[in-house]
Amino acid sequence: MTIKRPRKKPARQPTPINDKMERFCQEYIKSPDNQTDAAISAGYASGSACKRASQLMADPRIQERIAQLMQQRNKRTKMSADNVLKRLVDMLDADIADILNDNGDIKTIKDWPTVWRKSIASFEIAVIDENVTVKKVKLLDKLRVLELVGKHVDVNAFRDRVQVDVNVSLADKLASARKRAQQGSVE
Incomplete structure (x- = not known):
């Protein structure tokens, strides 16, 4: 008997950031100490701006764009x-x-x-x-x-x-904990 495994979907290419995300990046570099204000200035609702700013800052595309903008500004201002x-x-x-x-x-x-x-x-x-x-x-x-x-x-x-590795997801941590728990019950 052959078990059919579902095919993995091909990795999706990241989509480019949209205009609102670009505005967030532009606003963020003006005042990097307040992500929420940057989100509000970019047009996100004030009630959800804090959460949205956090989500945006976790997005590698946003991180890369902010780094590009800061590099460009540093070159301009010498x-x-x-x-x-x-x-x-x-x-x-x-x-x-x-x-x-x-x-x-x-x-x-x-x-x-x-x-x-x-x-x-x-x-x-x-x-x-x-x-x-x-x-x-x-x-x-x-x-x-x-x-x-x-x-x-x-x-x-x-x-x-300070270099922080944020690549370990909650799912990875839970899977690791389950594995440790199973190993403990087997012994």
Whole structure:
């Protein structure tokens, strides 16, 4: 007696992502810290956006597309871990004496080195009378800015990488547990 086994269906080629999925990928790279907001911005219903975002992020096609988009953006902006770290080192090496004259007064901004000019968050100049001028310069917290840039564009200058294998399905785990249980009852 011959047992007929059902034929395995040929592996289906993955279908390309649709427009809504592409919008999700585009929105995700704008704000990778909030997948739910990316799903809502892409047009998914807000009530199910969290679940849908999780499903999308588990899809290898979505993962691949997000990686492509991030690579393209990193090339466009010329942002890399090396670049972030170089800017950090430049900022740390910047000497406050570079923006002060011999009297301790602030030099005119055009005389500042580039690293200092790019570090201005705000400034105020108030003329009280002919002899008194108040100058107030607030510099950016460059360390914080570079940390955020490094994390946002996925250059991973400040993030430890953790490799997680998610290829083991729940079904595989259950089958393995059944096998162990059967082996235990046979002995």
